Amino acid sequence: MLPVVVLASCHAALLVINLDLATLSFAGTGDPYPSDWRTADDRYVVDANADLIAAAREAGFLIVYLYGEYDYVPDEQEKAFPAEIAPRPSDLVIARPGPYQNVFRDTGLDEILRARGINRLVISGLNTAYCVKVSAWYGNAFGYEVIVAADAHSGGEPSRAEQYNTRFWPYYDTTVTATAEIDFAALCAGGEE
Numbered sequence: 001m002l003p004v005v006v007l008a009s010c011h012a013a014l015l016v017i018n019l020d021l022a023t024l025s026f027a028g029t030g031d032p033y034p035s036d037w038r039t040a041d042d043r044y045v046v047d048a049n050a051d052l053i054a055a056a057r058e059a060g061f062l063i064v065y066l067y068g069e070y071d072y073v074p075d076e077q078e079k080a081f082p083a084e085i086a087p088r089p090s091d092l093v094i095a096r097p098g099p100y101q102n103v104f105r106d107t108g109l110d111e112i113l114r115a116r117g118i119n120r121l122v123i124s125g126l127n128t129a130y131c132v133k134v135s136a137w138y139g140n141a142f143g144y145e146v147i148v149a150a151d152a153h154s155g156g157e158p159s160r161a162e163q164y165n166t167r168f169w170p171y172y173d174t175t176v177t178a179t180a181e182i183d184f185a186a187l188c189a190g191g192e193e
Helices: 042-059 109-115 128-141 158-171 184-189
Strands: 012-017 062-068 092-096 120-126 145-154 175-177
Touching: 012 042, 012 128, 012 184, 042 062, 042 120, 042 145, 042 184, 062 109, 120 128, 128 145, 128 158, 145 158, 158 175
Parallel strands: 012 062, 012 120, 062 092, 120 145, 145 175
Antiparallel strands: none
């Protein structure tokens, strides 16, 4: 007998990428990433995500935290997040294995989202030029409506993140919207046509 899948009443999910304490400890250093990830401090994006997560949670979004698995970081540190954005029991916390920049690869994420009837994604986190960019691209390629939270992703110089907001995302038919302007309720209600 096949298991019964209960579709979520909300058809949208928030993907929070790389905001685990282990990855945040590298922010501002570039290590172990290329030197173009070196900034004064990317951890400010945690505050932006606190607002984003709260608004998405209030609307009924599925919140999915995706963290990198690192060979040199103890497991308990990989799964830890700053208190202001800490996952709740109803949220999903998924490891991203290997060096892959695409959060859909080897995570089962696509299957989880489809089983819940989710067709819209809001994406935030670190690192704009790598994981956020590639994951948004794959989300679009897999048929999701993708919105990048303009003020809740970072990586590299702030001007570089702004270039992604104004030049890169629109070129790939990805909507870019500031957290305060995202209509979470409408996204939640938008099921399959």
